[in-house]
Amino acid sequence: MSADDPRVSARDAIYAALRRRLMSGHYRDAGPLVPTALSEEFGVSRTPVREALALLERDGLLVPGSRGFTVRRRTVEETLEIFEVRAILDSSAASAAARQRTTIDLAKLEELHRRAVAITGTDGTAPDEAGQKGVRDLYNQWHECIRAAAHNRTILGLLHTLDAQVKSSAPWTPVPTQTSFTDSHTEHEQILDAIRRTDAENARTAMLDHLARDRDVRIRELVAQSLENP
Numbered sequence: 001m002s003a004d005d006p007r008v009s010a011r012d013a014i015y016a017a018l019r020r021r022l023m024s025g026h027y028r029d030a031g032p033l034v035p036t037a038l039s040e041e042f043g044v045s046r047t048p049v050r051e052a053l054a055l056l057e058r059d060g061l062l063v064p065g066s067r068g069f070t071v072r073r074r075t076v077e078e079t080l081e082i083f084e085v086r087a088i089l090d091s092s093a094a095s096a097a098a099r100q101r102t103t104i105d106l107a108k109l110e111e112l113h114r115r116a117v118a119i120t121g122t123d124g125t126a127p128d129e130a131g132q133k134g135v136r137d138l139y140n141q142w143h144e145c146i147r148a149a150a151h152n153r154t155i156l157g158l159l160h161t162l163d164a165q166v167k168s169s170a171p172w173t174p175v176p177t178q179t180s181f182t183d184s185h186t187e188h189e190q191i192l193d194a195i196r197r198t199d200a201e202n203a204r205t206a207m208l209d210h211l212a213r214d215r216d217v218r219i220r221e222l223v224a225q226s227l228e229n230p
Contacts, residue, residue, distance in 0.1 A: 010048035014038070015055050022061050022071060022168040032068035059161050061168045074169040076222045083218070086162045087211040089155050090143070094191055094207035096150035098200040105149035106196060112142040113192055117185055124182030135181050139188060146195070146207075170222055187213070 018038075021027060035053065039046045053069050056062045062069040074082070097105065116138040119131050126132045147156055187210040194203035 010042075010044045011051040011055075014042055014044070014048055015052040017042075018052060018056060019059075019061070019164055022056070023164055024167075027071050032065055032070050033062065034068040060165050071168060072165075074165075076219065079166060079170060079222055080215075080219055082162055082166045083211075083215040086159060086166070087208055087215065089159050089162070090147070090211060091204045091207040093147045093150040093152065093155050093159070094195065095200040095204035096152055096155070097146050098195045098198050098203040100151045101149040101195055105145065108145045109142060109149070109192055109195065112138050112145060113185075113188055116142070116181070116188070120181050120185070123180070124185055125180050132179065135184075139184065142188065146191070149195070170218075170225075183213070 018033070027033065033053065035046045035049045038053075039049045042049065053062060057064060057069065061072055063072045101109075116135050119134050119138070120126045126135055147159060150156075187206070190206045191203055191210060194200075194206055
C-alpha cells in the first residue's frame with residue numbers, strides 16, 4: 001500500500017514517510033523534528049504525528065527532547081553490534097530459505113542473480129555509475145527475496161528494525177571505487193547454490209562470510225568518518 005492509499009492510517013503513512021527520510025539521511029543535519037511543524041507539512045492533526053514519532057522512538061531511530069525528537073546517533077561500537085546481530089538473523093534467514101523456499105522463491109533469486117551478472121562484463125566489472133547502481137539494486141532485491149523465502153515473520157520484523165537503525169544513524173553511500181563485482185557475484189552464487197540444494201548449513205555459513213566482508217567495509221567507513229569529525 002502507498003501512503004495515498006485510503007486504507008493506510010495517517011499515523012502509518014507518516015511513520016513510513018519519516019522512516020524513509022531517516023534512513024536516507026534527510027534529517028542528518030537538521031534540527032529537532034517538531035510535531036507542530038510536521039502536522040502542518042503532512043496536513044493532519046498533531047495526534048497521528050505524535051503517534052508516528054513515538055513508533056520511531058520505539059524503533060530506536062529517534063530520541064525525545066524538550067522541543068521535539070532528534071535522530072539517534074550511534075557510536076562505531078554500537079553500529080558494529082547491530083551489524084553482528086543483523087548478520088546472525090540474515091544467516092538464519094538464508095538457512096531457513098534453504099529449507100522453506102518455494103519454486104517461485106528460487107526462480108526469483110536465480111533471475112535477480114542472472115540480471116546482476118549480466119550487467120557486468122566477462123571480467124565482472126561495471127565501468128559506469130548506472131551499471132554499478134543497477135548491480136547494487138538487484139542484489140538488494142535479492143537479499144530481500146532471501147528474507148521472504150525464509151517465511152518467518154519474526155525474522156522479517158527484527159531485520160526491518162535493524163536495517164532502519166543502522167541506516168538512520170549512518171546513511172550509507174556506495175563505495176566510489178567499486179567497479180568490480182567478481183567477488184560479490186561469487187559469494188551470491190555460493191549462497192544461491194546452497195539454497196538451490198536445500199543445504200541449510202552451507203547457506204547459513206556462506207551468508208555469514210558474505211556479510212562479514214560488507215560489515216568490514218562499512219566499519220572502515222565509519223572509523224574514517226569519526227576520525228575526520230571527532
